[in-house]
Amino acid sequence: MKTVVIAGAGGFIGQDFRRRFAADGWTVRTIGRSADNHATWSDGDDIMRVVDGSDLLINLAGRSVNWALHT
Secondary structure, rough: EEEEEEOOOHHHHHHHHHHHHHHHHOOEEEEEEOOOEEEEEHHHHHHHHHHHOOOOEEEEEOOOHHHHHHH
């Protein structure tokens, strides 16, 4: 089984990516700000543990896409 790590998985696009990868049979790991994630940004060791051995890393962390809708 393939494993994807998604940073920023709690956002608008990340939530959809999580669902789609899981529906396709991927193991989904997440990196984010809250304890609900597999790793948090405050602990580099956790991040390395989560990323190690993964097949794909998607970084969606950063500014929300919603800002463009309000300009």
